[in-house]
Amino acid sequence: MLSPSPALRETPAAPAARLSSALIELSKPGVTRLVAITTLCGALTAPGSIGPLRLGAVLLGTVLVVAAANAVNMYLERDTDGLMTRTRGRPLPSGRIAPEIALVFAAVAALGGLGLLLAIAGAWPAVLALVALVSYTAIYTPLKRVTPLSLYVGAVPGAIPPLIGWVSVTGSFETLAWMQFAILLVWQLPHFLAIAIFRREEYERAGLRVLTVVRGVRRAKLEIAAQALLLVLVSLLPIALGLAGVWYAAIALGSGLLFLVLATAGLAARDENTWARRVFFASMPYLVVVFGALAAFGRA
Numbered sequence: 652m653l654s655p656s657p658a659l660r661e662t663p664a665a666p667a668a669r670l671s672s673a674l675i676e677l678s679k680p681g682v683t684r685l686v687a688i689t690t691l692c693g694a695l696t697a698p699g700s701i702g703p704l705r706l707g708a709v710l711l712g713t714v715l716v717v718a719a720a721n722a723v724n725m726y727l728e729r730d731t732d733g734l735m736t737r738t739r740g741r742p743l744p745s746g747r748i749a750p751e752i753a754l755v756f757a758a759v760a761a762l763g764g765l766g767l768l769l770a771i772a773g774a775w776p777a778v779l780a781l782v783a784l785v786s787y788t789a790i791y792t793p794l795k796r797v798t799p800l801s802l803y804v805g806a807v808p809g810a811i812p813p814l815i816g817w818v819s820v821t822g823s824f825e826t827l828a829w830m831q832f833a834i835l836l837v838w839q840l841p842h843f844l845a846i847a848i849f850r851r852e853e854y855e856r857a858g859l860r861v862l863t864v865v866r867g868v869r870r871a872k873l874e875i876a877a878q879a880l881l882l883v884l885v886s887l888l889p890i891a892l893g894l895a896g897v898w899y900a901a902i903a904l905g906s907g908l909l910f911l912v913l914a915t916a917g918l919a920a921r922d923e924n925t926w927a928r929r930v931f932f933a934s935m936p937y938l939v940v941v942f943g944a945l946a947a948f949g950r951a
Contacts, residue, residue, distance in 0.1 A: 669747065670748065670752075673742035673747045673748045674742075674748075674756050676741060676742050677718070677721060677722040677725055677741075677742055677743075677748075677753055677756060677757075678714075678717070678718030678721050678722065678760075679718075679721040679725075682717065682721060683714050683717045683718055683721070685935070685938075686713060686714065686717045686812045687710050687713065687714055687812075688939060688942070689812040689813045689816070689831075689835060689938075689942060690709070690710055690713045690812040690813060690815050690816040691706075691710060691816060692813055692816065692831065692942040692943065692945065692946045693812065693813030693814060693815065693816025693817040693828065693831055694706055694709065694816035694817065694819055694820050695816075695946040696813075696816075696817065696827060696828075696831065696945055696946045696949050697816070697817040697820035697821050697825075697827075697828070698820070698821065699820050699821060700820065701772075701819060701820050705771055705772070705819075706819075708767055708771040708772070709768065709771060709772050709776065709815070709816065709819045711764075711767060712763075712764045712765070712766075712767035712768035712771065712772070712776070712777075712780070713764065713768065713776075713780060713812060713815050713816075714764070715760045715761070715763050715764025715767065716760070716761055716764035716765060716768070716780040716781075716783070716784050717764075717783075717812075718757075718760045718764075719756075719757040719758070719760035719761035719764065719784060720757075720761075720783065720784045720787045720788055720808075722753050722754075722756050722757035722760065723753075723754075723757045723788040723792070724787065724788060724792050725741060725742070725743055725753060726743065726750055726753045726754055726757070727788070727792050727793065728792065728795075729741075729743035729744050729750065730744075731796075731857035731858060731859060732744045732857075734853075734856050734857040734858075735850075735853040735854070735856065735857050736853055737850065737853065761784060764780065765777050765780055765781060765784075768780055768815070768819075772815075772818075772819040773818075773819070773822060775818045775822065776815045776818055776819045779811050779814055779815050779818065780811075780815060782808070782811065783808035783809075783811040783812075784808075786804070786807060786808045787805065787808040787809075790804055791804050791805035791808065795859050795860065795861070796858060796859060796860060797860055798860055798865075799860055799861055799862040799864075799865050799866065801860070802839075802840065802843055802844070802861070802862065803840070805839075805843075806836050806837075806839040806840060807836065809835065809836070809839050810832045810833075810835040810836035810839070811832070812835075813828065813831035813832060813835060813942070814828055814829075814831070814832055817831070826892060826894060827889060827894045827945075827949055827950075830885075830888055830889045830892075830894065830945075831942065831945065833885050833888070834882070834885055834886050834938075834941060834942070834945075835938070835942075837878060837881050837882045837885050838882055838934065838937075838938050840874070840875075840878040840882075841874075841875040841878045841879050841882065841914055841930060841934060842930075842931060842934040842935075844862060844863075844871050844874055844875050844878070845875065845927040845928070845930040845931040845934070846927075846931055847861040847862055847863045847864075847871060848863055848868055848871055848872070848923055848924065848927035849923075849924040849927040849928050849931075851863040851864060851868065862874065868923055872917045872918055872920075872923070873918070875914050875917060875930060876914050876915045876917065876918060878914075879910055879911045879913075879914030879915065880911060880914075882907065882910070882911075883903075883904070883907035883908065883910075883911055886903045886907050886941055887900070887903060887904065887907075889903075889945065889949060890903070894949055894950060895944075895945060895948055895949045895950065896948055896950070898944070898947075898948045899944045899945060899947075899948035899949060902940060902941070902944040902948075903941050903944060903945075906937050906940050906941060907937075907941070909937075910933060910934065910937045913929060913930055913933055914930055917930065
């Protein structure tokens with residue numbers, strides 16, 4: 652009797668491994684990683700210290716809440732995800748896990764994350780995380796089917812993580828913390844509009860009312876250019892307010908101008924998809940550089 656080939660054998664741990672992999676995908680690791688970085692920068696920029704163990708708990712709690720928000724987002728958008736090439740392989744539209752499992756995962760992650768923040772960092776970090784969770788899932792996600800203004804609504808919960816990091820250290824809100832919030836708020840606009848350009852056909856097929864679908868690519872390119880200019884100005888506010896010195900000024904201005912040049916190049920670009928991808932990928936190191944510079948050279 653022939654034994655099954657190794658490719659057909661399945662160990663008892665295989666289903667559990669597949670489930671773990673699917674749950675990790677539900678959390679959107681790329682998004683949660685960026686959230687962890689911006690939360691960390693908020694904590695490092697704040698005056699004082701909370702110690703490595705407490706900081707680790709704050710980061711874990713924040714990441715768990717973000718994972719919950721992303722899981723709920725995937726649950727609510729499982730129908731539209733199935734219509735888009737880049738998302739049809741996600742756990743829910745591909746049928747790898749049941750929708751009920753996603754909701755249970757989201758509930759456990761949300762309760763665990765909020766409870767950890769409340770116990771370790773206090774009420775304000777937990778309240779901020781709850782506001783981000785509710786606004787992202789209950790307002791932003793359904794609004795994407797209705798109006799391009801959802802982008803501006805979704806930017807608010809997306810900008811909350813550095814506030815969580817800051818208030819976990821200080822217990823209060825100060826001007827430099829709001830500067831980080833403002834930079835991250837504006838940064839999201841060109842970042843996500845770039846995606847809306849090179850994924851516009853998929854968004855249209857899925858029925859999502861992003862700007863490129865409703866108003867066209869030309870309008871989105873103008874928005875990206877204007878928002879990149881606004882981003883440079885907002886990133887320089889800490890200097891104008893005396894909250895950062897010459898080293899931050901050099902880094903923020905230099906990286907901001909480079910990003911602005913790239914963003915405005917789209918107005919004359921023939922291959923708009925390639926240009927939009929460059930804007931998208933360039934925006935991420937730009938944010939890390941500016942936030943890192945503020946953490947290193949900012950002063951509350």
